[in-house]
Amino acid sequence: MSQETPSGKVYFVGAGPGAPDLITVRGARLLAQAHIVFHDALVHPDTLALATGAKKVSVGKRHGSPSVDQRFINRSLVEAARRHPIVVRLKGGDPSLFGRLQEEMDALQAARVPYEVVPGVTAATAAAAALGLSLTRRGTSRSVTFVTPRVGRDEAPADWATPAAAADTMAIYMGVGEAARVAATLIAGGVPPATPVAIVENASLESQRSVLTTLEALRKGIQLKPEGPALILAGRSVRALATEEAHRADPTPFRVLLP
Incomplete structure (x- = not known):
């Protein structure tokens, strides 16, 4: 040929x-x-x-x-x-x-x-599985948005925050490295500062780590130093998880960081 x-x-x-x-x-x-x-x-x-x-x-x-x-x-x-x-x-x-x-x-x-x-299993569904939560929830979370604040070299900034804020639950890819700016942008877009946030690092691996926090804590600049790829989940599905976690007799080993 x-x-x-x-x-x-x-x-x-x-x-x-x-x-x-x-x-x-x-x-x-x-x-x-x-x-x-x-x-x-x-x-x-x-x-x-x-x-x-x-x-x-x-x-x-x-x-x-x-x-x-x-x-x-x-x-x-x-x-x-x-x-x-x-x-x-x-x-x-x-x-x-x-x-x-x-x-x-x-x-x-x-x-x-x-x-x-x-097709393959994406990080958002793996992170949700790691936390034991459903990204959708009947009567509570009927929409999920996958977004990223990351843009390529020489590309104009993209409006990722508007669709994220409009969804019941959001999955934010490649945003942990600029978590304070991500949180500030969402809060400025109308997302309540007290919105629960889960950050999952190395989802599905033995080295997996999880953090349960809030948008306000992220905005204030809590120290996040992931050693592997990490994903941010926020919104109604995570709120349900945070509520359940607070009432469990044997809560999962999250690092709980609150403002």
Whole structure:
């Protein structure tokens, strides 16, 4: 086949939130069949080990650290599909949530490379499971919004706070590093300062840690020093959790930080 004609197919596979056994059966099967795997920085080593016969290429992006240029990733996927029958692009969580999936699909489409998306478990549902709460709750939480305050280099600020404030429950990705500003923005947008907040670090892993606090405490700048990826949950679902936690005889080991 010529270099211009793709010979393979690219599979965008969701690796899940961290724990290697939370990848889907389809995702695990594709890793076992893959010839080359381009993976994010935070994918668990045991998940990568499923790709027994594949060349593994790290193309991860970490905030504040040197990152692989997105254009390089796009070109690499196209070139790999011209040389390998099964190419896996392994993304943390679910590929379609804050993972630049559309940019990579657009590059493949422009090069006429076939692709398929295999969904994964996202951090918000893993964090909710870790806390023992439901993101939706009949009569209380009928809407959930997934947002991020993070914007790329040279991108204009986005209005993430308006849809977050309008939802009954919000899941805020990549916001813990600027938690005080996130909380101040939400409070300025009309969210009550006493709104309960749960922060879950390393959801689904043995190193998982949880904090139960309030927006006001976050705004005042409580010290949060996560050692791994962390997610903020806030709103009505977390309020129900906080109420239940306060009345339990054997409360879960949260660090409770209140103003």
